[in-house]
Amino acid sequence: MVIKDVIREMTKSSRRKAALALIDVILSSKKSHEIDSEEAKTFLRLWQEDKFTTINGLEFLLNIAKKIEPEKAASKLNELEFSKLAELIGG
Numbered sequence: 001m002v003i004k005d006v007i008r009e010m011t012k013s014s015r016r017k018a019a020l021a022l023i024d025v026i027l028s029s030k031k032s033h034e035i036d037s038e039e040a041k042t043f044l045r046l047w048q049e050d051k052f053t054t055i056n057g058l059e060f061l062l063n064i065a066k067k068i069e070p071e072k073a074a075s076k077l078n079e080l081e082f083s084k085l086a087e088l089i090g091g
Helices: 003-008 012-027 037-048 055-068 070-079 083-088
Strands: none
Touching (some): 003 055, 012 070
């Protein structure tokens, strides 16, 4: 299944919980240096515009988490019972 399809099935409340979990994983990562400048700019723009819970915003967070902390992100998502999202990033 495609990431956007899984996200579309989620309620706004669920998207918010998943986004907050992924933000926590991303910001606490010791591998944040692996995020390039364009990704950092996009992260900041989405944060400023409060768009992390949109389909594109959550997809972006999933991709960044998959890039820098796939195991931690998948574990956190599974813990919150977002197993479909966790599977999409390898968990």
